[in-house]
Amino acid sequence: MDKVFYNKSSADSLGWTPEWFNVEYFDDNLVKAIKVWQKENDLTADGLCGPGTFRRIFTEREDKIHNYMPQIFSNQELPEHGTKQKHIVHNGNFFEIDWPMVTLWSEQDGFEAKRGTYYDYTGKPDRKPSFFVNHWDVCLSSESCHKVLKNRGISVHFLIDNDGRIFQTMDTQHGAWHAGGSKWNHKSIGVEITNAYYTKHQDWYVRNGFGERPTIDDAYVHGSKLSTHLGFYDVQKQALIALWAAIHKATNIPIEVPTDDNGSLVEAVDSKVSRGTFKGFVNHYNLTRRKIDCAGLDLIKIRDDAKKK
Numbered sequence: 001m002d003k004v005f006y007n008k009s010s011a012d013s014l015g016w017t018p019e020w021f022n023v024e025y026f027d028d029n030l031v032k033a034i035k036v037w038q039k040e041n042d043l044t045a046d047g048l049c050g051p052g053t054f055r056r057i058f059t060e061r062e063d064k065i066h067n068y069m070p071q072i073f074s075n076q077e078l079p080e081h082g083t084k085q086k087h088i089v090h091n092g093n094f095f096e097i098d099w100p101m102v103t104l105w106s107e108q109d110g111f112e113a114k115r116g117t118y119y120d121y122t123g124k125p126d127r128k129p130s131f132f133v134n135h136w137d138v139c140l141s142s143e144s145c146h147k148v149l150k151n152r153g154i155s156v157h158f159l160i161d162n163d164g165r166i167f168q169t170m171d172t173q174h175g176a177w178h179a180g181g182s183k184w185n186h187k188s189i190g191v192e193i194t195n196a197y198y199t200k201h202q203d204w205y206v207r208n209g210f211g212e213r214p215t216i217d218d219a220y221v222h223g224s225k226l227s228t229h230l231g232f233y234d235v236q237k238q239a240l241i242a243l244w245a246a247i248h249k250a251t252n253i254p255i256e257v258p259t260d261d262n263g264s265l266v267e268a269v270d271s272k273v274s275r276g277t278f279k280g281f282v283n284h285y286n287l288t289r290r291k292i293d294c295a296g297l298d299l300i301k302i303r304d305d306a307k308k309k
Contacts (some may be wrong), residue, residue, distance in 0.1 A: 003031045003047050014054045015091035015126035015173075019070075020061070021049075055123030061092050062122070062171060065106045070094050088158075088166075088243070090250040091126050091173040097246035098309055099239055101165040111146040111167045113155040119175030119186065127173050129251050130187045131273070132244065132281045135178065136232075136293040137192040140204060142167055145192050154178065158191040158243060162210045164235035166243055172251065183276050184287060189247060193236055193294065197229050216296035221285050222268045226295050241302055244281055245309030255306050256280035257299040265300050281306075 008026045011017060018024055021033040031047035038045040041056055049057075061068050069087060086102035087094040105112035121127050135156065137145040142159035146169070149155055156178040159167040170176065178190035195213070196204070205213055214231035232240075248255050257280055258266040258273055266286060272278035273286040283299065284291040 004028065007031065007034070007047075007049050010049050010054070013125050014049075014051070014123075015093065016049060016054055016057070017093065020057055020092070051123055058092050058122055063106065065089055065092075065171070066104050067106075068094075088168055088246050088250060089171050092171065093250075095246055095250040097166075097242055099164075099166060099242035099246075101163070101239070103165060103167050105167075105169050111142065111159060111169050113157075113169040113174075113176065114150045114153075117149070117153050117155040118170060118177055121173050121175065124173075127175070129172065129189050129253060130276075130279045131189075132247055132253055133179050133184075133188050133190045133284055133287070134240070134282070134294045134297065134299075135190060135192045135284050136195040136197060138197045139192075139194055140196050140201065142192070142194050145194055149192075156190045156192045158189075160191060160193045160236050160239050160243070162194055162205070162233060162236070164233070164239040166239050172247075179284070179287060180290075181287075187276050189251070189253070191240070191243065193232060193240065195230055195232060195236075195294075199228060199230060202230065219296035220267055221292045221295045222289050226292065229296070231296055232294075237297075237302065241305045242309065244302065244306040248306070254280050255303055257303045258282055258286050259300075265298075267295070 004026055007030060018026060018030045021030060021037055023029050023033045034049050035045040035047045038053060043053060086097050086099060088097050103110045139145040139148060142161040145159055155176040157170060157172050157176050172189050175185045176190055177185055179185050179188050199215060202212060213233060215228055216231040217228040219226045244255060247253055258270040258278060260266055269289055270286045273282050284293045
């Protein structure tokens with residue numbers, strides 16, 4: 001058996017890279033490095049990263065994922081933000097995001113999805129999600145949303161807080177329970193953008209230093225006009241744009257949204273989205289009539305801005 005060829009084929013299927021074993025290339029040095037790692041972890045030292053070895057190293061990285069941040073970027077300053085390069089994680093690998101405030105689940109201030117509240121694809125072939133779902137959380141903060149999700153036994157991949165900070169709660173290799181059905185959860189990635197929705201909460205945002213939220217009084221969903229409700233801070237929308245662009249780079253989900261024959265946003269259930277055949281970025285209401293989030297969020301503009309990233 002050609003061990004170099006085997007490892008290359010394994011990496012193509014499972015999604016790992018030689019850097020996971022602290023080498024650069026698919027060569028004999030990688031085979032040696034895998035053997036060393038296997039010995040240290042009481043595995044058969046054959047130099048082949050098959051499903052068993054991959055599962056073990058994936059789990060090790062996942063538990064302290066921020067420790068594996070690419071060193072080439074860790075001290076790089078971004079002039080436009082004045083901060084270090086940030087990343088999101090798909091299948092144990094890092095992908096740059098053009099946003100200064102991103103916290104991973106294993107970091108000190110991170111929010112980790114509760115195990116048992118998502119489809120765990122550890123050690124499975126690289127998941128190929130085909131669409132991304134935007135939600136609003138009807139909570140006052142991402143911290144509050146995280147607690148609600150844990151209590152309800154559900155999950156989501158990302159949270160966007162009032163100040164625009166993005167929290168990734170799990171590797172997007174896993175299937176979060178966020179969209180309301182297994183056929184959608186298996187194929188999708190989701191974000192909860194914090195927004196308490198009801199205008200009665202406006203004073204809370206002011207008292208807590210976030211300033212007044214924009215309000216939306218002209219939103220239509222499923223053919224009906226909604227009552228005036230709270231919208232999103234501009235910084236949250238900018239964070240969402242950056243997240244869409246990073247998700248596209250990490251997973252190849254096309255930066256497209258459901259539109260009608262005139263190019264207008266579909267503000268109702270979209271048949272392709274509900275069937276799970278649409279590839280792109282959607283609002284939760286595009287999946288089911290039971291949902292109205294994120295009514296008033298201009299996906300056309302977000303799409304156009306994300307394509308410029």
